[in-house]
Amino acid sequence: NAGVTQTPKFQVLKTGQSMTLQCAQDMNHNSMYWYRQDPGMGLRLIYYSASEGTTDKGEVPNGYNVSRLNKREFSLRLESAAPSQTSVYFCASSEGETVYGYTFGSGTRLTVV
């Protein structure tokens, strides 16, 4: 099983450009999440989708939008990239109950110049 698949793995953007990070899971999980990881800051939640058809803001949603396309796919869009959005982005999925934990993708390393 592939688990959680993220594309692309690496991306360099110029300030002001837009892009969409793709995420798909094949575990029939209800909930999906987007996190960013920065040195010394740990993982911070950007947006999450508790179930198909719903999305909610996390701790750091400004500058991002999300789409839960179907149960499998959850995309993250940067409409106008800024250098402060340089980070490693992780998508994760879970059954929905916190006791089960997350399954993470391998990440997208994004650099905005």
Added chain:
Amino acid sequence: TQLLEQSPQFLSIQEGENLTVYCNSSSVFSSLQWYRQEPGEGPVLLVTVVTGGEVKKLKRLTFQFGDARKDSSLHITAAQPGDTGLYLCAGAKGGNQFYFGTGTSLTVIP
């Protein structure tokens, strides 16, 4: 401000030594998890603890959830180079999202 603080932030030890990593908060959590992350990869779940005072063992790793469910510790016995990685704790406060700690970067020198 971070909801969960981990210490130490960095740890470098010789193979065979023991170590303990701490995860502390002023908040109460319904459950707490520990993950290990290797370079270029996403975090991988090691364990979930849900009851105050609970102790779980995973081979040479021992995890404990504080009695008040505000803190946790990870103890590794006889560390191996394969234990090298970033260790993250994550707490749930209800709902289905976790708050992650700042991480402890462990290096085990052969």
